[in-house]
Amino acid sequence: xxxxxxxxxxxxxxxxxxQARVFTCDTAARDPLCGTDRDGxxxxxxxxxxxxxxxxxxxxxxxxxxxxxEGAVCAQGSAKLAACRPDxxxxxxxxxxxxxxxxxxxxxxxxxxxxVTMEPCSVDRDCPNPVRSTCAATFFNDLYAKIPKPPPSxxxxxxxxxxxxxxxxxxxxxxxxxxxxxxxxxxxxxxxxPDICVPNCDxxxxxxxxxxxxxxxxxxxSPHICLPGLLGFLCESDVDCxxxxxxxxxxxxxxxxxxxxxxxxxxxxxxEIYDSDQGKFVCQPDGNGSGRCATPDAYRGARCYDDxxxxxxxxxxxxxxxxxxxxxxxxxxSRLCPDGAGPCTPRGGFGHVCLPFTVARDxxxxxxxxxxxxxxxxxxxxxxxGDLICAPTPELPYKVCTTLCRDDADCPVDRWVAxxxxxCTVGSGSICVLPLPAKAxxxxxxxxxxxxxxxxxxx
Amino acid sequence: MTCPTFRLRLASLxxxxxxxxxxxxxxxxxxxxxxxxxxxxxxxxxxxxxxxxEVIVAYAAQHGGFEIAGKEEFRARLGVxxxxxxxxCLDDISCLGRAGVxxxxxxxxxxxxxxxxxxVLFNLNLNNIQDGKVxxxxxxxxxxxxxxxxxxxxxxxxxxxxxxxEPGKISVASEPAGARVAIDxxxxxxxxxxxxxxxxxxxxxxxxxxxxxxxxxxVDVRPGEELQIKLSPDNLxxxxxxxxxxxxxxxxxxxxxxxxxTFLGVISQLQPNGDSRQAAxxxxxxxxSFARAANIAFIASGTMAAVALYHFIRYQDDxxxxxxxxxxxP
Numbered sequence: 001x002x003x004x005x006x007x008x009x010x011x012x013x014x015x016x017x018x019q020a021r022v023f024t025c026d027t028a029a030r031d032p033l034c035g036t037d038r039d040g041x042x043x044x045x046x047x048x049x050x051x052x053x054x055x056x057x058x059x060x061x062x063x064x065x066x067x068x069x070e071g072a073v074c075a076q077g078s079a080k081l082a083a084c085r086p087d088x089x090x091x092x093x094x095x096x097x098x099x100x101x102x103x104x105x106x107x108x109x110x111x112x113x114x115x116v117t118m119e120p121c122s123v124d125r126d127c128p129n130p131v132r133s134t135c136a137a138t139f140f141n142d143l144y145a146k147i148p149k150p151p152p153s154x155x156x157x158x159x160x161x162x163x164x165x166x167x168x169x170x171x172x173x174x175x176x177x178x179x180x181x182x183x184x185x186x187x188x189x190x191x192x193x194p195d196i197c198v199p200n201c202d203x204x205x206x207x208x209x210x211x212x213x214x215x216x217x218x219x220x221x222s223p224h225i226c227l228p229g230l231l232g233f234l235c236e237s238d239v240d241c242x243x244x245x246x247x248x249x250x251x252x253x254x255x256x257x258x259x260x261x262x263x264x265x266x267x268x269x270x271x272e273i274y275d276s277d278q279g280k281f282v283c284q285p286d287g288n289g290s291g292r293c294a295t296p297d298a299y300r301g302a303r304c305y306d307d308x309x310x311x312x313x314x315x316x317x318x319x320x321x322x323x324x325x326x327x328x329x330x331x332x333x334s335r336l337c338p339d340g341a342g343p344c345t346p347r348g349g350f351g352h353v354c355l356p357f358t359v360a361r362d363x364x365x366x367x368x369x370x371x372x373x374x375x376x377x378x379x380x381x382x383x384x385x386g387d388l389i390c391a392p393t394p395e396l397p398y399k400v401c402t403t404l405c406r407d408d409a410d411c412p413v414d415r416w417v418a419x420x421x422x423x424c425t426v427g428s429g430s431i432c433v434l435p436l437p438a439k440a441x442x443x444x445x446x447x448x449x450x451x452x453x454x455x456x457x458x459x
Numbered sequence: 460m461t462c463p464t465f466r467l468r469l470a471s472l473x474x475x476x477x478x479x480x481x482x483x484x485x486x487x488x489x490x491x492x493x494x495x496x497x498x499x500x501x502x503x504x505x506x507x508x509x510x511x512x513e514v515i516v517a518y519a520a521q522h523g524g525f526e527i528a529g530k531e532e533f534r535a536r537l538g539v540x541x542x543x544x545x546x547x548c549l550d551d552i553s554c555l556g557r558a559g560v561x562x563x564x565x566x567x568x569x570x571x572x573x574x575x576x577x578x579v580l581f582n583l584n585l586n587n588i589q590d591g592k593v594x595x596x597x598x599x600x601x602x603x604x605x606x607x608x609x610x611x612x613x614x615x616x617x618x619x620x621x622x623x624x625e626p627g628k629i630s631v632a633s634e635p636a637g638a639r640v641a642i643d644x645x646x647x648x649x650x651x652x653x654x655x656x657x658x659x660x661x662x663x664x665x666x667x668x669x670x671x672x673x674x675x676x677x678v679d680v681r682p683g684e685e686l687q688i689k690l691s692p693d694n695l696x697x698x699x700x701x702x703x704x705x706x707x708x709x710x711x712x713x714x715x716x717x718x719x720x721t722f723l724g725v726i727s728q729l730q731p732n733g734d735s736r737q738a739a740x741x742x743x744x745x746x747x748s749f750a751r752a753a754n755i756a757f758i759a760s761g762t763m764a765a766v767a768l769y770h771f772i773r774y775q776d777d778x779x780x781x782x783x784x785x786x787x788x789p
Contacts, residue, residue: 010754011724013731013747023736033735043736057736 022100023057046079050199050208051163052132053118064237073114075239077206081114086161105161106209109244109263114209120161127164131177136162147273166197186223192277199226210242218302221309229261232279232295249348255314262292280415284349296350296371296385301332323363334368344369351383372401374417375434386416391431395441402431423447494528494564498546500573508572518616528562536561552591559588578602585619595619625682626656633690638668663785671695677785702774706767713763720756723749
């Protein structure tokens, strides 16, 4: 009895305190020396340094996902991070309940976050690092400038508790910090990449929370960098999305199914506010009586050098808009047009047109399917995205996805036309079209790509 | 220098005291006849000597039941007149013997008194003229007035006539022999032992043998008798050493284990350190071992303490010795 009493009241180490301690580690080391957890399972080193934090040891987990039962989130790299609520202002020591961990928001459209070894920012002045001097909140607010401030009551938008990033790597000519890359230098201008530095994927294609490894999801033709999980971007799990949740596009063909970051919607207006350089958004019905904001930009296809790079979408092939002149020229992974002429079936609820001019790397014709953006040739309205229609014009030998107009000023008003140089073919078809190629009939110089209309024909 | 006032007052007080003593109903029975003679050491103290003699005579008559041969009668029998001659006779036992025979007494109280400043010195001897020995003697130096002197004389008389008790002896034997013997806390030797003469009455005897419990008793020694004490092995039971060894060793081990447990326990509560989490885990494991060791040490300490406590209680006589009390022997 005495022995039992002594054992009951005896000495013991504070296992809980030890397990709660944060230990730094080095993700670059062969063995990060994180040891094992309480259950003897090996722990892992989480690369918080990718977000200007300190790498630290944490429990390992399986696939990236939210673990609500455990109050944790399994991030990429099998790192289990404690979940937190960034909006929690009641806990004295912060949302994570301790001073050595900050609550990094993992979704600007929900009160969700993870505890990591960094001090989250809400404005630029929260970023003391002279290199990473811009808070991601600034970037998001600029990108999604159409979101009213304050946001509408039915829209949750909290761009706080985010991370500091390096901006203007092209404009300012500054090199990105170690482990980062300048996004515009790696992604084509057509994708409207923001002028920011992004983390590189690690050797196992892992990225910090709110990011996904571009090359992992889009194929080896894409750069080996981590892209923020913006609305409409590819993702593997909710952890990858900084805007919305990672949801399947419910593509009937499993080989072509994509998981995209999206937010729920019930009306077009709820999606339009997310219109940005990263896409125009529509409320696509999800079959459950509600909808999700989606953009046709998600279906433009991965970048590729040849067919071997088209691993993301099974059955796609690498096509080029014109015969490539250099081995470094990149094409797009596209579904080939059925029978070489179409029509193409919609994808993700967005109509696709068959582009007759795309070719293989050797220059042979290889018509491919592409979202029916403004100005692309079509044969039916359902091949065009948004509210565009497939209409003919005497100046072109084929129909194009377009919108009706009365004069040139009407064209930019349409959100699907906006951003393009468009003219209104008043008098003939009264539709908005891209400037006409050479030898096309024209009424004035502005109708022509060359800005030269001679004798009623574009030069 | 003599103080007349003092002398006058002294004389009157002696008279009163003597009268009172004589007036007290005599409890003396017709018995032994004694002679009393106190001489002055100087002529100026002759009156003081007479008064002192009277006080002694009165005391002897009242308390001792003696028949008294007075001073003058005594001197007459001695056939001397001067104080110096009388003193010389008192110092000569054969002279005293003759006077005693002549007076029909067996014992004579003889003494002297003198003054030195305000102090009065006197000595008294009770001489047995039959065996020529001084049975008892007293000496006093008194100061402080007549009352003190009278009181001192009475006390001296009482002591002088107090019958002397015959001494006794104690013989102590033990089995086995060689036990140490102490009487009245004075070590006398080892058994077998015959004590020196002891005043009759109660005496504390302690006999102690090596590795045995001591035997103690309060014995009554009768006058002129020899009290024999014989101690068997049952009286001197063996005192075991191992309970003390066990108890003290257990206590020491308990203290050492407690100290070790405390040390290890404190170490185990320090925060694990290391360059990495793995290193800290190894440190944690080490501290866990320290905690386990601390618990084992605490258990061992408790067990040892229990063992020690059991032995201290169960064998307290062997460890601490018995509570020795000198009780009267039956």
